[in-house]
Each structure stands twice: as structure tokens, then as C-alpha cells.
Amino acid sequence: MTIIVIGKTGQLAQELKLLNDKVVCLGRSDINITDPEKLNSTLNKYDVAGIINASAYTAVDKAESEQQQAFEINASAVGNLAKVAKQKAVPFVHVSTDYVFSGDKGSPYQVDEVHAPIGAYGASKAAGEKAIQQYAAEVSCIIRTSWVYSQFGNNFVKTMLRLMAEKPELGVIDDQIGSPTSAKALAHACLYAVNHKVTGVHHFTDSGVCSWYDFALAIQELAIKHGLLEKPIPVKPIPTSAYPTPAKRPSYSVLDKSTLKDAFNGLQPKHWRNELEIVIQQLATQKQLKDMKND
Incomplete structure (x- = not known):
């Protein structure tokens, strides 16, 4: 029996493949x-035990000018996957986002709150959720997450490490608040949902809350501790208004995780600093191996 993961090169897909040898990751080709x-x-070529959708159109700013592409991948295609899962009577786990909310609430978002996206990306992801609930709610689990990072791919942690090594100082936004999410921890949650046929809408992030600025400070601190950076540089807090982008971002997008207690048998996410240190250690090991190879 095979767990089909839609997505191949993304952070979540790569973590899923590491965790379970029954996982087959399928990319665009x-x-x-x-x-x-x-x-x-x-899909008829496989003995499918479950489907995890780890793919998405995630270019938040580009989505403003490429709305058709965003909706095709994040909504229409998600509806197609939901229908197939229902037809095959297998669990379908879909990863969604905090961007389905406006970020104006000022307190953690509950799983059953009404969608209120403020950009095309969030609107396309909200449409994907609605398609699942319309076509295959009885076999589907929607997991909303935020600020995903890992040892793989492109993400905030790796971008910060690169900039901190290259620049004399850095400005990082301090008025957007949320919760980082380790892709490895998220992968564990997705596999649990498939294996235990969890349904409904749930939130999964690392525990704890921070701003991008707080996150950047922790990245630098742990990177120096583990030898990824030689010396600290000044990191200054800046407002969102100082860094204009085509798409607006939610200012407060903390997700309430209380449904995990029952639906995921008490699954308790670790604090983001603990998960971040694990990823920093992984990246430090990668660097050491690369340095040894080049010597």
C-alpha cells in the first residue's frame, strides 16, 4: 500500500519521504x-492507501498578477484530488495556510472561523478548502499551517542565514506575528492524519508565537552557536510599511491548535525555538560534510 504525496521538491514532500518508506512523491513531470x-x-498505477497534497502555488506576491494559475493549482486541482480520494475511498490530507484569514482579529484563529483572505494566494487556498468540503469532506483532513521551514528548499531560515553571512546589517519586519512550523513536525502530523483517517479542519504549527524579527534573532543566535555563522551582525526591527510588497500579509495569523488534543491523540507540537535548533543543527552538519568534501 502506497501513500501518494503530491509534490516532490518541496520541503514537506522531502520530509515525508524521509519519514516513511511507503511514501511515493510525485512531481509535475x-x-x-x-x-x-x-x-x-x-494514480491507478498504484495501490493507494492515502493521498497527501504537499504541492501548491505559493508565490504570494506573484499570485496577484497570476490569479488564474494560483486558482488552477490551489483550488481546481485540489477539487480533482478530493474527488479521486473519495472515489478510491482513501484518506486525503491537504495542507492549507494561515493566509485564508485577514490577520485583523488579534487573537488565535479557531478552525471553524470564516475565511477572510486579503490577497489572491489566500483566496485561492480558501477556494481549495471549499472544494474539499464540497466534494469529499468525509475522507478529507485539511491541515492549516504557517511559516514553514526546514533543512530543504527555500525558506526564511535559509534566506536569513545567507543574508547574515553576506550583509553588514539587516532589517526584518517586526509587526507581523505568527508561529513558525518545522516541515518535519508537519510531516509527522500529515502521516498521522492519513494512518488514522483523521477528518475535518485542524491547525498545526510549532508552539509559541513570534514576529519575523524575533525569528531572525533566534536564527542568528543558534547559527553562531552551531558554527553556521562566524559573527553576529546588527538586525534591526522594521515595520511592514518599510517593505512594501504586491500582496498584503496577515499582521496576526496565530492558529489555535486545540483540536489536536482529540483528533490527533494529544499530539503536542514542540516550541519553535526547539524545532529551529534541530534544523540549524541539520544545516550545520550539511555544511561540515560539504567542507570535508572540498578539503
């Missing part, structure tokens, strides 16, 4: 999720 016939044809 392997499967076409926008074409129902081709999607069915590909």
Missing part, C-alpha cells in the same frame, strides 16, 4: 493534477 483523466490514470 510525474502527475497532472489539473487534468482529472490524467490524474486518475496515474
